[in-house]
Amino acid sequence: MAGPSWDTSRYLTLFSGEATEHLEALGKDVVSLEKGATVALIDSMFRHAHSVKGMAASMAFEGTAKLAHLLEDLLGTLRADVARSNASVADVILQTVDSLSGHVKAAAANEPLPDSTALMTRLSELNASMTGRPATPTAPSPAPVVETAPPPPKSTSAAPPASNPAAPPRFSVKLKINPASNQPGVRGFLAYKRLGTLGNVFDLKPPLDDIKAGRVPQGTITLELETDQTEDAITRTMRTVADVELESIAAIVKAAPVVAAPAEVDPNRVVGQEPARTIRVRTEVMDQFLDQAGELLLATSRVRELSRGMPAAQRPPLDEAVDRLHLLVKGLHDKVMQARMTPIAVITDRLPRAARDIARRRNRDVDLVITGEDIELDRAIVDELADPVLHLLRNAIDHGLEPTEERTAANKPPKGKVTIAVRRLRDRVVFELSDDGRGIDVERVKVLVVERGLLTRDQVTALTERETLMLVCLPGFSTAADVTDISGRGVGMDAVRRAVEQVGGTLEIETRAGRGTSFRLSLPLTVAVVNLLLVGVGDEVYGLPIGKVSGVVETARDRLAMSQNAPVLQFGQSVLPVHELSALLEVPGDARTAALVPFVVVDGDDGRLALAVDRLLGQQEVVLKGLSKPLDLVPGLAGVTILGNGQPVFILDVARLVTA
Amino acid sequence: MRHVLFRLEKDRYALPLSSIREVVVAPDTFTRVPRSPKAMKGVMNLRGRVVPVVDLRELLDVAPGPVGGPGRVVLLDRGRRELGLLISEVDGIESLEKIGPPAPKASLAVKGLARLGAIPVTVLDPDALDATVARAFTTK
Numbered sequence: 001m002a003g004p005s006w007d008t009s010r011y012l013t014l015f016s017g018e019a020t021e022h023l024e025a026l027g028k029d030v031v032s033l034e035k036g037a038t039v040a041l042i043d044s045m046f047r048h049a050h051s052v053k054g055m056a057a058s059m060a061f062e063g064t065a066k067l068a069h070l071l072e073d074l075l076g077t078l079r080a081d082v083a084r085s086n087a088s089v090a091d092v093i094l095q096t097v098d099s100l101s102g103h104v105k106a107a108a109a110n111e112p113l114p115d116s117t118a119l120m121t122r123l124s125e126l127n128a129s130m131t132g133r134p135a136t137p138t139a140p141s142p143a144p145v146v147e148t149a150p151p152p153p154k155s156t157s158a159a160p161p162a163s164n165p166a167a168p169p170r171f172s173v174k175l176k177i178n179p180a181s182n183q184p185g186v187r188g189f190l191a192y193k194r195l196g197t198l199g200n201v202f203d204l205k206p207p208l209d210d211i212k213a214g215r216v217p218q219g220t221i222t223l224e225l226e227t228d229q230t231e232d233a234i235t236r237t238m239r240t241v242a243d244v245e246l247e248s249i250a251a252i253v254k255a256a257p258v259v260a261a262p263a264e265v266d267p268n269r270v271v272g273q274e275p276a277r278t279i280r281v282r283t284e285v286m287d288q289f290l291d292q293a294g295e296l297l298l299a300t301s302r303v304r305e306l307s308r309g310m311p312a313a314q315r316p317p318l319d320e321a322v323d324r325l326h327l328l329v330k331g332l333h334d335k336v337m338q339a340r341m342t343p344i345a346v347i348t349d350r351l352p353r354a355a356r357d358i359a360r361r362r363n364r365d366v367d368l369v370i371t372g373e374d375i376e377l378d379r380a381i382v383d384e385l386a387d388p389v390l391h392l393l394r395n396a397i398d399h400g401l402e403p404t405e406e407r408t409a410a411n412k413p414p415k416g417k418v419t420i421a422v423r424r425l426r427d428r429v430v431f432e433l434s435d436d437g438r439g440i441d442v443e444r445v446k447v448l449v450v451e452r453g454l455l456t457r458d459q460v461t462a463l464t465e466r467e468t469l470m471l472v473c474l475p476g477f478s479t480a481a482d483v484t485d486i487s488g489r490g491v492g493m494d495a496v497r498r499a500v501e502q503v504g505g506t507l508e509i510e511t512r513a514g515r516g517t518s519f520r521l522s523l524p525l526t527v528a529v530v531n532l533l534l535v536g537v538g539d540e541v542y543g544l545p546i547g548k549v550s551g552v553v554e555t556a557r558d559r560l561a562m563s564q565n566a567p568v569l570q571f572g573q574s575v576l577p578v579h580e581l582s583a584l585l586e587v588p589g590d591a592r593t594a595a596l597v598p599f600v601v602v603d604g605d606d607g608r609l610a611l612a613v614d615r616l617l618g619q620q621e622v623v624l625k626g627l628s629k630p631l632d633l634v635p636g637l638a639g640v641t642i643l644g645n646g647q648p649v650f651i652l653d654v655a656r657l658v659t660a
Numbered sequence: 661m662r663h664v665l666f667r668l669e670k671d672r673y674a675l676p677l678s679s680i681r682e683v684v685v686a687p688d689t690f691t692r693v694p695r696s697p698k699a700m701k702g703v704m705n706l707r708g709r710v711v712p713v714v715d716l717r718e719l720l721d722v723a724p725g726p727v728g729g730p731g732r733v734v735l736l737d738r739g740r741r742e743l744g745l746l747i748s749e750v751d752g753i754e755s756l757e758k759i760g761p762p763a764p765k766a767s768l769a770v771k772g773l774a775r776l777g778a779i780p781v782t783v784l785d786p787d788a789l790d791a792t793v794a795r796a797f798t799t800k
Contacts, residue, residue: 284740291709295707295708295709298708299708539689539692540691540692542694584694585694585695586694586695586696587692587694625710628712628740628741629738629741629790629794630700630712630743630793630794630797631693631703631712633794633797633798634693634694634695634696634797635695636694636695637694640703640710642705642708642710646705647691647705648691648703648704648705648710649691650691650693650694
């Protein structure tokens with residue numbers, strides 16, 4: 001196929017985004033395929049493969065289009081006889097999906113497409129063995145379905161204006177698909193398209209989508225063809241389509257104009273009620289929108305601050321204008337935030353596939369049930385959750401679920417079950433991942449924590465069950481007896497917890513011996529606006545997320561108690577370690593001469609701690625900005641914001657500040 | 661290729677014009693970046709964006725001279741972000757074609773040496789400069 005004449009690079013991002021979506025959906029379908037093949041399921045797979053093929057062809061990625069085409073062929077065969085689907089067929093399909101994803105990635109990176117000849121041969125052979133026809137390994141597409149042919153004529157149920165004297169003659173055509181055909185859908189579609197090259201097709205029955213999907217009752221297709229060609233020419237054209245027979249053809253007498261039957265109109269379409277229209281926007285652009293809207297908010301507070309210096313007489317009208325501006329900007333910001341909402345399905349769609357792979361490698365059998373995946377969260381949160389959620393799933397299959405023999409012995413169904421339930425709870429989203437496995441052995445966790453020197457025996461005995469369970473989130477903790485490549489390494493539970501807290505969420509663990517474990521993530525809908533406690537250290541100002549601050553104690557340094565030669569602060573019933581914030585941040589603080597020093601009590605990873613600061617500067621709601629390189633290399637920074645006076649201020653990640 | 665010529669104290673340096681987004685007057689104060697290498701001057705608010713600024717003298721080990729004016733910040737275009745370089749003064753834009761090898765002990769951020777009439781000019785490599793900053797953070 002000749003390369004397109006326009007500059008495809010502009011469409012590359014769009015192509016890679018859309019193709020990836022189709023491939024992910026396809027991967028998800030393959031997993032369902034293993035549970036049982038249905039025509040509807042294979043139809044869905046066929047559609048995704050077909051879309052990928054079309055997109056690849058229009059971008060002139062011929063290898064990709066060919067691979068997708070062979071996959072489409074195989075799916076077509078499978079649809080004719082869904083009973084032939086088995087695990088090995090599913091494996092080949094998955095392999096093809098992976099390979100296609102590789103193609104798309106390479107294409108997006110402007111790299112040469114990977115060579116998939118071996119896979120193409122395998123696909124053709126498999127298809128041939130199922131159809132009984134010889135394989136045509138990497139030969140040109142045997143049945144070009146869409147791209148190479150001229151666009152098919154629009155099928156319409158409405159009759160043309162009968163009064164039009166220039167209208168060419170019409171024929172009533174009846175086609176019969178050979179009942180032995182393996183691809184009745186493709187055959188019927190081809191016949192329709194061939195006829196379409198002769199003239200205009202009307203009154204197609206069954207509708208085109210049904211034909212494409214192979215739903216052709218008794219193999220009979222009827223249509224009306226408006227064409228200048230003779231009856232003979234039509235008959236000859238139809239002979240070129242294999243497996244389709246022209247059963248009858250008759251000229252229609254024009255005197256009987258057909259009135260469009262209202263029943264033909266799509267019942268779902270209500271006049272005057274357009275479906276919600278959407279456009280596709282690059283996520284990067286959405287990020288820029290938010291940045292700009294956030295900057296507008298900051299600029300507005302800057303104007304408000306400047307207005308305070310104005311003579312009193314001029315202030316009321318100015319204040320009013322600023323108030324109005326603030327409202328408008330806030331409204332814009334809210335709208336942008338709303339536009340960034342993304343369904344959690346973006347991450348959960350990959351999980352059935354991942355679950356299958358993990359379970360296979362561990363020789364386990366697992367059923368993954370996902371509910372509420374249409375619930376929406378800010379895109380930034382959804383992005384941050386992808387890895388942690390995958391890790392939780394791995395843990396559940398790898399360590400939570402018992403091997404089949406153990407399950408049978410415990411009177412449980414041999415197949416393990418992992419449930420992901422997402423639901424809205426007031427202004428938060430609760431994401432819960434549960435397994436019906438063996439549960440976490442709380443006593444064993446205590447033993448391990450002591451063994452690994454993470455806590456002392458005395459510390460451990462004082463803990464409640466809930467607190468003990470949270471110990472699995474300590475860095476360097478793992479209950480797995482064996483370390484596999486599936487879990488036990490890589491992101492641990494500490495990384496999961498950190499990621500969840502980074503976006504302002506909380507993590508809770510619940511377990512019942514022999515019954516299973518639940519990980520409950522409670523997440524905010526949006527991240528961009530945070531409430532800060534501003535503190536001063538020397539000449540600098542820092543922000544501490546209010547959610548992490550438990551309280552403030554003002555006392556003199558020399559009144560602190562000492563424990564193991566380090567100062568500690570009495571806070572309620574507990575004694576907390578004290579850190580000088582200036583030392584943690586490596587910035588100069590004030591000379592330590594102040595009579596009273598504010599100690600901010602914050603939640604760290606290993607419990608509360610006190611930070612000595614020079615000044616408390618009050619609370620402020622700010623728009624959080626992410627850190628770009630090289631600032632993201634600094635451990636202990638969560639983000640940055642700009643105060644009303646234009647000063648940039650860093651927001652601290654207290655837990656990392658102390659540990660890293 | 662056209663280069664922006666600038667000075668660090670008395671020494672002359674150059675960066676490709678295409679790598680530079682703009683040059684601004686340095687603010688009076690920078691917000692200090694915690695736990696950062698000495699060469700990290702801090703961050704500045706550039707029309708609502710938070711831009712990290714590196715003191716190029718520190719990064720390239722140029723001895724500081726007597727305190728002069730506020731200096732300038734050259735903003736390197738790094739795609740979706742910017743890296744600010746604090747320098748002494750901008751001299752102008754000149755075409756530099758022949759760039760010879762760098763001095764033996766020069767920083768990795770130096771691409772080579774060029775001459776403008778009789779004056780030697782050290783030409784910097786924007787990518788290597790960026791990498792040198794990142795390395796300063798990780799090896800601190």
